[in-house]
Amino acid sequence: MLTDRLRAEFVTLLGTDRVYTDPVTLALYASDETPKSCIPEAVLFPASHDHVVGIIAIAGREKLPITPRGAGSGNVGGALPTPGSLVLSFECMNHILEFDPDNRLMVVEPGVVTGDIDALAATAGLMYAPDPGSGAYSRIGGNLAMNAAGPRTVKYGASRDHVLGLRAVTGDGREIRTGSRTTKYATGYDLTRLLVGSEGTLALITEATLKLIPAPRRIASLRVCYSDDRSACEAVIRVMRQPIVPYALEFMDRRAIEAVREYGAADGLPDGTGAILMVEVEGDSEDIPRHLAALEAALRGTGLLAVQSGFSKAEIAHLWTARKSLSHAVKKIAPLKINEDVVVPVGKLADLVAAIDDLGRRHGLPMVAFGHAGNGNLHVNLMVHPDDAEEMNRARACRLELIETVLKLSGSLSGEHGIGSEKRAFVALEFDAATLGLMRDLKTLFDPYGILNPGKKLPD
Amino acid sequence: MLTDRLRAEFVTLLGTDRVYTDPVTLALYASDETPKSCIPEAVLFPASHDHVVGIIAIAGREKLPITPRGAGSGNVGGALPTPGSLVLSFECMNHILEFDPDNRLMVVEPGVVTGDIDALAATAGLMYAPDPGSGAYSRIGGNLAMNAAGPRTVKYGASRDHVLGLRAVTGDGREIRTGSRTTKYATGYDLTRLLVGSEGTLALITEATLKLIPAPRRIASLRVCYSDDRSACEAVIRVMRQPIVPYALEFMDRRAIEAVREYGAADGLPDGTGAILMVEVEGDSEDIPRHLAALEAALRGTGLLAVQSGFSKAEIAHLWTARKSLSHAVKKIAPLKINEDVVVPVGKLADLVAAIDDLGRRHGLPMVAFGHAGNGNLHVNLMVHPDDAEEMNRARACRLELIETVLKLSGSLSGEHGIGSEKRAFVALEFDAATLGLMRDLKTLFDPYGILNPGKKLPD
Numbered sequence: 001m002l003t004d005r006l007r008a009e010f011v012t013l014l015g016t017d018r019v020y021t022d023p024v025t026l027a028l029y030a031s032d033e034t035p036k037s038c039i040p041e042a043v044l045f046p047a048s049h050d051h052v053v054g055i056i057a058i059a060g061r062e063k064l065p066i067t068p069r070g071a072g073s074g075n076v077g078g079a080l081p082t083p084g085s086l087v088l089s090f091e092c093m094n095h096i097l098e099f100d101p102d103n104r105l106m107v108v109e110p111g112v113v114t115g116d117i118d119a120l121a122a123t124a125g126l127m128y129a130p131d132p133g134s135g136a137y138s139r140i141g142g143n144l145a146m147n148a149a150g151p152r153t154v155k156y157g158a159s160r161d162h163v164l165g166l167r168a169v170t171g172d173g174r175e176i177r178t179g180s181r182t183t184k185y186a187t188g189y190d191l192t193r194l195l196v197g198s199e200g201t202l203a204l205i206t207e208a209t210l211k212l213i214p215a216p217r218r219i220a221s222l223r224v225c226y227s228d229d230r231s232a233c234e235a236v237i238r239v240m241r242q243p244i245v246p247y248a249l250e251f252m253d254r255r256a257i258e259a260v261r262e263y264g265a266a267d268g269l270p271d272g273t274g275a276i277l278m279v280e281v282e283g284d285s286e287d288i289p290r291h292l293a294a295l296e297a298a299l300r301g302t303g304l305l306a307v308q309s310g311f312s313k314a315e316i317a318h319l320w321t322a323r324k325s326l327s328h329a330v331k332k333i334a335p336l337k338i339n340e341d342v343v344v345p346v347g348k349l350a351d352l353v354a355a356i357d358d359l360g361r362r363h364g365l366p367m368v369a370f371g372h373a374g375n376g377n378l379h380v381n382l383m384v385h386p387d388d389a390e391e392m393n394r395a396r397a398c399r400l401e402l403i404e405t406v407l408k409l410s411g412s413l414s415g416e417h418g419i420g421s422e423k424r425a426f427v428a429l430e431f432d433a434a435t436l437g438l439m440r441d442l443k444t445l446f447d448p449y450g451i452l453n454p455g456k457k458l459p460d
Numbered sequence: 461m462l463t464d465r466l467r468a469e470f471v472t473l474l475g476t477d478r479v480y481t482d483p484v485t486l487a488l489y490a491s492d493e494t495p496k497s498c499i500p501e502a503v504l505f506p507a508s509h510d511h512v513v514g515i516i517a518i519a520g521r522e523k524l525p526i527t528p529r530g531a532g533s534g535n536v537g538g539a540l541p542t543p544g545s546l547v548l549s550f551e552c553m554n555h556i557l558e559f560d561p562d563n564r565l566m567v568v569e570p571g572v573v574t575g576d577i578d579a580l581a582a583t584a585g586l587m588y589a590p591d592p593g594s595g596a597y598s599r600i601g602g603n604l605a606m607n608a609a610g611p612r613t614v615k616y617g618a619s620r621d622h623v624l625g626l627r628a629v630t631g632d633g634r635e636i637r638t639g640s641r642t643t644k645y646a647t648g649y650d651l652t653r654l655l656v657g658s659e660g661t662l663a664l665i666t667e668a669t670l671k672l673i674p675a676p677r678r679i680a681s682l683r684v685c686y687s688d689d690r691s692a693c694e695a696v697i698r699v700m701r702q703p704i705v706p707y708a709l710e711f712m713d714r715r716a717i718e719a720v721r722e723y724g725a726a727d728g729l730p731d732g733t734g735a736i737l738m739v740e741v742e743g744d745s746e747d748i749p750r751h752l753a754a755l756e757a758a759l760r761g762t763g764l765l766a767v768q769s770g771f772s773k774a775e776i777a778h779l780w781t782a783r784k785s786l787s788h789a790v791k792k793i794a795p796l797k798i799n800e801d802v803v804v805p806v807g808k809l810a811d812l813v814a815a816i817d818d819l820g821r822r823h824g825l826p827m828v829a830f831g832h833a834g835n836g837n838l839h840v841n842l843m844v845h846p847d848d849a850e851e852m853n854r855a856r857a858c859r860l861e862l863i864e865t866v867l868k869l870s871g872s873l874s875g876e877h878g879i880g881s882e883k884r885a886f887v888a889l890e891f892d893a894a895t896l897g898l899m900r901d902l903k904t905l906f907d908p909y910g911i912l913n914p915g916k917k918l919p920d
Contacts, residue, residue: 103806161617189917194651345563431648445901
């Protein structure tokens with residue numbers, strides 16, 4: 001509970017313009033991209049590492065829960081306040097502290113917009129590889145907290161693979177520096193990767209040293225149409241076994257294609273298309289044709305209907321129309337999507353898609369699946385009417401069955417969105433008791449008062 | 461202390477042929493690749509995960525230290541017994557449990573020889589990327605414990621980047637499973653990467669799920685000769701900023717070249733060569749010439765003397781003669797090498813090499829530097845006569861100055877060899893007290909009785 005005395009203490013620490021308790025601000029910071037909301041006690045806008053240390057000191061002493069927040073663009077409730085919590089917004093810690101092209105690294109505060117990092121890197125022919133769909137507005141601190149990924153992950157890895165080191169503050173106020181400025185490191189325990197993806201439950205990141213890589217040269221796209229899901233999924237296995245690693249390898253299932261057709265964004269799509277792979281390749285002008293030929297050879301097989309290629313920006317944009325219009329198209333099916341973000345080994349993708357089809361039929365729910373097929377990571381959207389209690393019950397049962405299916409296929413609950421508040425009920429299905437117990441003990445070690453993003457990541 | 465009663469208990473657990481206390485076996489397992497040795501109390505050869513669980517249960521109860529061991533090929537004392545310890549050799553847990561080419565993964569026991577993993581992967585056109593120099597005999601468990609790397613790390617990353625999941629037993633006997641069989645994962649805390657590189661101090665790995673990637677097609681080599689170190693180091697920066705990531709990018713300094721000349725392995729090396737870069741590129745037959753041209757453009761600059769290329773196996777082997785003969789050549793300088801494995805950001809490589817030159821001169825010691833330049837990781841060998849006490853004193857002072865220099869250059873103690881017993885005195889120079897304290901607390905959490913590889917990784 002934020003008493004007047006405590007409020008005054010935060011004002012003394014941060015300044016009046018960094019402590020908000022007015023209803024409008026509280027309402028603005030009550031929700032993220034989930035349909036839920038919870039009014040916090042206050043919203044704090046630290047401007048420095050020392051501010052974060054000070055906030056944690058007070059919160060620890062008073063046992064006040066902190067909800068860390070970047071742009072609030074996550075969709076699993078990672079930045080959703082819990083009752084009585086203080087939102088700690090990193091929006092004002094938005095400075096790029098250092099850009100060192102020779103060492104291919106950038107040191108940033110957590111509130112920097114992820115897309116700005118990539119844009120600055122590009123001025124020196126470099127790239128920050130992780131490219132979540134929210135990159136134009138999401139903040140790097142949130143991306144690191146959730147181990148965000150995107151289409152380029154198939155070639156370059158996720159956020160965790162592009163951080164060299166961190167500055168952070170644990171729940172009991174320890175100020176730590178992890179990792180190194182080097183691309184190779186065998187000295188201490190790997191605290192860097194432990195913190196990335198820990199969803200702000202172990203420590204708050206106040207500074208990150210990011211690894212940059214040479215930027216792509218030219219990109220070309222293929223839209224590859226198959227008669228059926230299984231044929232497309234089998235092509236994914238073949239593509240991932242050959243040496244030209246695609247720059248993107250995205251999948252759309254039959255129901256996603258139907259949605260796009262109904263939305264009027266299926267221009268040029270052959271009749272009978274039951275699954276699509278979007279494939280991108282990166283290289284110089286001479287590489288591209290040969291690399292495309294290698295990919296086409298791998299993509300060829302049962303059920304292939306058409307391979308459509310795009311080289312210019314306009315051609316590429318046209319090929320991606322169906323995929324890019326998908327998020328709008330699915331809204332026509334039902335007002336709410338329950339978005340799962342499951343991941344399986346690529347060899348099990350066909351089984352997963354078949355199971356989704358079966359689940360949708362048995363539970364009488366439209367289910368749309370698409371996503372990052374090269375990593376076996378599908379976004380499965382259960383389209384529902386939130387006011388229809390009976391349908392919502394069916395959705396709940398369907399969701400549980402989906403998770404159970406994924407785990408049976410040696411998969412995992414989340415490929416890139418994380419757990420947040422929305423998926424933690426399922427976490428105990430994935431981990432055995434000993435492993436989960438150790439994770440809880442880690443949480444207690446880093447955050448003994450339980451003030452850092454409580455109610456997230458691990459089940460109660 | 462291993463009493464007769466305890467010995468009998470281990471025999472009951474493992475069988476007579478898995479518990480050795482005879483002087484010959486104890487002597488064989490008393491040392492690793494360091495010049496030191498320490499006779500253990502016993503050598504145990506578990507054959508299964510359950511055996512490891514049983515050993516840890518007894519050791520925990522009796523507070524008996526365990527020294528885990530793969531091939532004993534490490535060179536920082538990671539597998540060096542401590543007084544009173546039991547060596548736990550993983551040599552008999554040497555089975556490949558599963559090879560799944562469609563999902564590009566292999567499940568292995570820790571005693572499998574690393575090179576055998578790569579060889580099996582190659583039968584399906586795949587590769588296990590980490591390639592330590594010891595790969596032909598080192599065991600994967602040791603490689604993972606130390607986060608082993610090698611020349612291919614510049615393109616593909618180190619051991620830590622090629623593990624999907626682990627089965628392991630903590631010091632208090634918790635049997636955990638970390639990670640997933642998927643290439644993307646945002647569910648739990650990243651225990652996998654925390655255990656990789658923890659040098660057997662947190663948990664013993666009993667099973668690893670390794671990530672495989674498509675195998676290289678053709679390889680070509682360049683030997684690039686420069687008049688001086690700085691010119692070569694500046695070329696490294698240029699190479700790493702352009703988009704053709706080399707398959708290897710190795711460096712030899714002036715003193716290394718002199719040693720090779722004296723050894724008679726400098727065939728074809730231009731007069732005046734003061735530094736060499738060995739550059740490899742991977743691709744198909746059509747890629748290779750263009751990729752070499754791109755690399756040559758980046759390699760061109762001040763001080764360049766010659767670019768020598770090799771395409772056939774024989775040509776490549778010839779180019780690598782100087783580099784491969786180096787470990788024998790340096791033995792002619794002095795009988796003992798003190799091998800440091802420092803790493804700096806690549807932009808600081810020239811400063812590091814200049815500092816090494818200066819250190820050698822000031823301390824009157826031959827110092828030979830070579831290694832994985834693309835990652836800024838140099839093996840710095842101080843060549844000494846171990847019986848010359850005065851020289852050994854100078855070497856000690858020189859070594860400390862080297863470490864201090866590396867840290868001033870934003871580098872790290874170890875790029876790939878790890879810390880073991882031999883470098884832990886320096887660890888507190890790299891980490892601040894809070895970070896080191898947290899690492900110690902992690903150690904206590906995973907291993908409350910302090911039985912797992914005591915005296916390694918962290919300073920006392």
